[in-house]
Amino acid sequence: MNPDVILPPQVAWASGVFANAPLIRKTTRLADLPDFFSDNNAWRGCDPQQRLYDVETIDSPSGEGALYVGVTHLYAGKIGDEFFMTRGHFHQRREQGEVYFGLCGRGLLLLQTASGEARLERVKPGSVHIIPSFTAHRLINTGDETLSALAVWPSVAGHDYAALAGGFALRVFASDHHLQEWEARND
Amino acid sequence: MNPDVILPPQVAWASGVFANAPLIRKTTRLADLPDFFSDNNAWRGCDPQQRLYDVETIDSPSGEGALYVGVTHLYAGKIGDEFFMTRGHFHQRREQGEVYFGLCGRGLLLLQTASGEARLERVKPGSVHIIPSFTAHRLINTGDETLSALAVWPSVAGHDYAALAGGFALRVFASDHHLQEWEARND
Numbered sequence: 001m002n003p004d005v006i007l008p009p010q011v012a013w014a015s016g017v018f019a020n021a022p023l024i025r026k027t028t029r030l031a032d033l034p035d036f037f038s039d040n041n042a043w044r045g046c047d048p049q050q051r052l053y054d055v056e057t058i059d060s061p062s063g064e065g066a067l068y069v070g071v072t073h074l075y076a077g078k079i080g081d082e083f084f085m086t087r088g089h090f091h092q093r094r095e096q097g098e099v100y101f102g103l104c105g106r107g108l109l110l111l112q113t114a115s116g117e118a119r120l121e122r123v124k125p126g127s128v129h130i131i132p133s134f135t136a137h138r139l140i141n142t143g144d145e146t147l148s149a150l151a152v153w154p155s156v157a158g159h160d161y162a163a164l165a166g167g168f169a170l171r172v173f174a175s176d177h178h179l180q181e182w183e184a185r186n187d
Numbered sequence: 188m189n190p191d192v193i194l195p196p197q198v199a200w201a202s203g204v205f206a207n208a209p210l211i212r213k214t215t216r217l218a219d220l221p222d223f224f225s226d227n228n229a230w231r232g233c234d235p236q237q238r239l240y241d242v243e244t245i246d247s248p249s250g251e252g253a254l255y256v257g258v259t260h261l262y263a264g265k266i267g268d269e270f271f272m273t274r275g276h277f278h279q280r281r282e283q284g285e286v287y288f289g290l291c292g293r294g295l296l297l298l299q300t301a302s303g304e305a306r307l308e309r310v311k312p313g314s315v316h317i318i319p320s321f322t323a324h325r326l327i328n329t330g331d332e333t334l335s336a337l338a339v340w341p342s343v344a345g346h347d348y349a350a351l352a353g354g355f356a357l358r359v360f361a362s363d364h365h366l367q368e369w370e371a372r373n374d
Contacts, residue, residue, distance in 0.1 A: 005295065005369050006308045009315040011288070013200040021315070058317065065282035065320045065341065095252035099339050101198070108192065121193045128196040128208070130245065133252045152286050152339040154252065182192050 009058055009069075013125075016071040016103045016148035022059040028052045030079075033087065038171055039080030051075055053086055053139075062155035074107065074139050074147045081173045085110075088138025088168060092158030095133045098151060102127035105147035106183075110138040110168055118170040122186065123149060136164055140172050142183070196245055196256075200312075203258040203290040203335035209246040215239050217266075220274065225358055226267030238262055240273055240326075249342035261294065261326050261334045268360045272297075275325025275355060279345030282320045285338060289314035292334035293370075295327040297355055305357040309373065310336060323351055327359050329370070 009021030031048035057070035077084045088110065091098070100109060102123040109121040109129050113136075121129055123139065129149075131137050141147040172179065196208030218235035244257035264271045275297065278285070287296060289310040296308040296316050300323075308316055310326065316336075318324050328334040359366065 004306065005366070005373075006306060007373065008296075008308045009317075010313045011315050012313060018315075058315065060317045061319050063282070063320060065280065065284050065344075067284045067286050067317065067339065067341075069286055069315055069317060093252065095250070097252050097254045099254050099256055109195075119191065119193060121195045126197045126199060128198050128205075128245065128256055130196075130247045130254065130256060132248050133250060152254065154254075154341070157252075179192070186192075186194065 011071070011150060013103055016073060016150060018056055018058065018071065024057045024059050026055045028054075028087065036087070037079035037082050039082060042080035046079065050077075052084055064156055066155040068153055068155050070151050071103070072139060072149050072151065074105075074141045074149075076105070076141050076144050076146060078174055081175050083140050083142050083172050083174060085140040085172070086138050087161060088136055088164060090136045090160045090163050091153075092160045093154075093156055096154045096157035097133050097135070098131040098137065098153040098157065100129040100131065100137075101150040102129075103148040103150055105141060105145045106143035107147040108140040108142055108172060110140060110170060110172070112136040112168050112170075116169050118168060120170070120172075123147065136168070138168060142172065142179075198258070198337060200290055203260060203337060205243060205245065205258065211244045211246050213242045215241075215274065223274070224266035224269050226269065229267035233266065237264075239271055251343055253342040254339055255342050257338050258290070259326060259336050259338065261292075261328045261336075263292070263328050263331050263333060265361055268362050270327050270329050270359050270361060272327040272359070273325050274348060275323060275351060277323045277347045277350050279347045280341075280343055283341045283344035284320050284322070285318040285324065285340040285344065287316040287318065287324075288337040289316075290335040290337055292328060292332045293330035294334040295329055295359060297325040297327060297357060297359070299323040299355050299357075303356050305355060307357070307359075310334065323355070325355060329359065329366075
């Protein structure tokens with residue numbers, strides 16, 4: 001045997017930084033999301049070029065059955081009293097699920113069914129989020145540091161943002177004492 | 188808003204141990220794999236109850252598009268001169284891929300196409316393995332410690348062991364100096 005051994009991509013668990021991987025990068029800035037946060041005046045008062053989140057996806061084969069791997073880095077901040085969050089989406093192929101793993105930072109994963117029922121899962125280092133079929137998902141950074149989450153999803157899933165153009169059923173604000181108390185109890 | 192926040196399952200990156208998760212466990216022992224290692228005499232000389240590997244899978248919904256999450260713990264050892272390895276399989280639905288992440292230990296991921304072409308990827312903490320469609324896969328522990336790898340795969344993928352009843356095209360032995368030199372160079 002004379003094996004050729006391949007050195008695959010690497011991910012740093014503590015930061016979500018990829019190495020040795022061909023990456024596709026996408027940056028979402030405040031300017032990209034008008035009428036998105038509840039406080040429009042606060043949004044207009046911010047630097048439109050402020051980065052909200054970056055997504056890095058490993059460039060890999062697509063097709064039915066093929067899986068993609070990527071990391072979302074959602075920065076810390078608020079618009080008015082509302083925490084920074086990702087746009088969030090249903091998959092175009094609604095039956096396709098996804099898995100998130102919390103890597104660093106603290107936050108929430110907002111999940112919403114087609115009928116509009118919303119629920120929150122706590123995201124922290126090592127958290128495992130099995131997003132079921134037919135379920136929209138959005139990350140919310142409730143902490144002071146970048147929230148980074150590793151994702152695995154079917155390459156055929158696609159994104160449907162239009163179905164949630166009116167927003168999710170639930171928003172998360174820094175002034176929510178119920179949530180703060182819950183977080184203090186479960187830290 | 189009065190959010191109910193869910194505490195999801197947790198995985199410890201350094202060990203692959205799950206917490207707060209309903210688990211399905213499967214243990215594979217030497218007795219389960221006759222005519223599997225190349226040295227049958229050495230296999231017969233071992234304790235048949237010796238654990239070769241354990242797989243822990245989070246019990247979660249199945250169905251088209253749903254993803255499963257699990258960890259394989261492949262123990263360190265050799266049968267004769269051949270390293271401990273998992274049985275390995277094609278997916279029953281050949282087009283369904285899978286993703287592995289190395290968590291702890293050192294080893295190899297053996298990949299093999301339908302036409303019998305084999306290749307090896309180095310598994311170590313943080314390694315990312317995007318297993319393409321139509322590709323069989325097996326873990327091999329080349330180190331002195333348990334090799335643990337996190338996996339995400341489509342719940343509909345299924346396992347086809349029969350297609351590889353005659354074995355993979357490539358075996359890995361401790362006496363392989365080419366491999367040892369490669370590992371020394373890339374550690």
